[in-house]
Amino acid sequence: MTILFPFLITLLILAVIAFSLWYFERMFAKKEGKYAGILMPALFLILSIVSIVQSAPATFANLRELGYGIGPSVATLAFSFVLTNVPTLWVYFVYRRTRKKLGLEAWPFRNHSAASDDTETKNVK
Numbered sequence: 001m002t003i004l005f006p007f008l009i010t011l012l013i014l015a016v017i018a019f020s021l022w023y024f025e026r027m028f029a030k031k032e033g034k035y036a037g038i039l040m041p042a043l044f045l046i047l048s049i050v051s052i053v054q055s056a057p058a059t060f061a062n063l064r065e066l067g068y069g070i071g072p073s074v075a076t077l078a079f080s081f082v083l084t085n086v087p088t089l090w091v092y093f094v095y096r097r098t099r100k101k102l103g104l105e106a107w108p109f110r111n112h113s114a115a116s117d118d119t120e121t122k123n124v125k
Helices: 004-029 039-065 070-084 086-102 114-124
Strands: none
Touching (some): 004 039, 039 070, 070 086
C-alpha cells in the first residue's frame, strides 16, 4: 500500500498532463492557417533536442568514468531522445488527426486529390 499510493498519484498527474496536451493541441489545430497547431509539436521537438544536447557531456563523462566506451553513451542518448519525444509524437498525432477530421491541410503534408491536381495543371498552362 505504501508504494501503490505514489504510483497512483503519478499516473493521475500523467493523465492530467496528457489530457491537457490533447485539449490545447486540438484547440490550436482547429484554427485556420497554414501553421496553426504545428507550434506545440515543434516546440516539444526543440525542447527534446536541447535536453539531449545539454545532457550529452555529462552522459559521456559519467559512462567513461564507469569504464564504458562511446557505444553505450550514444545508445543512452538515442534512447533518451526517443523517450523525450513521446510528448512530441502525442501532440503531433492529435494535430494530424484534428486537421484531417476538419478537412484542413496538415503541415508538412498536402492533400493530393484529383481536383487539386487539375486546378494546378490549369494554372500552369
